[in-house]
Amino acid sequence: xxxxxxKKGAINRLEDLKVQAKIDYDFLIAIEGGIIKMEDExxxxxxxxxxxxxxxxxxxxxxxxxxxxPKEMTDKISDDLPSIGFVATKLYGNDQKDLIEIITGGKIxxxxxxxxxxxxxxxxxxxx
Numbered sequence: 001x002x003x004x005x006x007k008k009g010a011i012n013r014l015e016d017l018k019v020q021a022k023i024d025y026d027f028l029i030a031i032e033g034g035i036i037k038m039e040d041e042x043x044x045x046x047x048x049x050x051x052x053x054x055x056x057x058x059x060x061x062x063x064x065x066x067x068x069x070p071k072e073m074t075d076k077i078s079d080d081l082p083s084i085g086f087v088a089t090k091l092y093g094n095d096q097k098d099l100i101e102i103i104t105g106g107k108i109x110x111x112x113x114x115x116x117x118x119x120x121x122x123x124x125x126x127x128x
Contacts (some may be wrong), residue, residue, distance in 0.1 A: 003042035004065055006049035009034070010061070011012050014051050031114055035069060035084050035094075044069045046084075046099060052125070060070040060124035064117050067103055 009032030017028050035044040048064045059091050069084060076087045088099045098110040 001038060001047075003049070003065075006032045006034040006047050007051075007061065007063070010049040010051040014053060014059075018045060018053075024055060026055050027125075029118060031117060033085070035074065036065065038047075041068075042069055042073045044084075046113075048113060048117045050056045050114075052118070052121045054125060058124070062117050062119045062120035064113065064120065066113060067072075067100060067108075069099065069103065073099070084117060 011093045013032060014028060029050065032061065032082045034047045034049075036047050037044050044075055045065050046067045046069055048062075048066075050062045050064075051059055052061075053059045073084065073087055076091060077084060081087050081090055084099055088102055089095060092102050096103035100113055101109045
């Protein structure tokens with residue numbers, strides 16, 4: 001997966017949300033997670049893309065690249081476990097697909113990282 005893939009995923013989620021919402025909105029937020037391997041590293045990192053659109057169609061996008069994912073986890077991605085979220089759920093018993101909580105031993109969780117992505121994308125809207 002690449003950053004372009006996570007960007008496209010977030011934008012696709014936003015477009016689907018607009019179709020499903022069928023209401024006027026102040027803001028819509030869509031998030032897509034993924035993993036990438038940096039050229040100079042031997043492991044994968046977790047990524048998050050967030051796209052926010054206001055009611056006038058103005059969009060802002062954020063990318064976060066954060067935690068190193070242990071190789072023993074990424075090695076388990078397969079046809080049966082096609083994403084790191086499935087690995088977190090099936091092999092580590094985390095029903096929230098919260099890879100971050102598993103890696104950090106509960107010190108940080110997925111919700112906190114998603115909040116960061118949203119805050120990073122909100123700068124364009126002059127809300128602060």
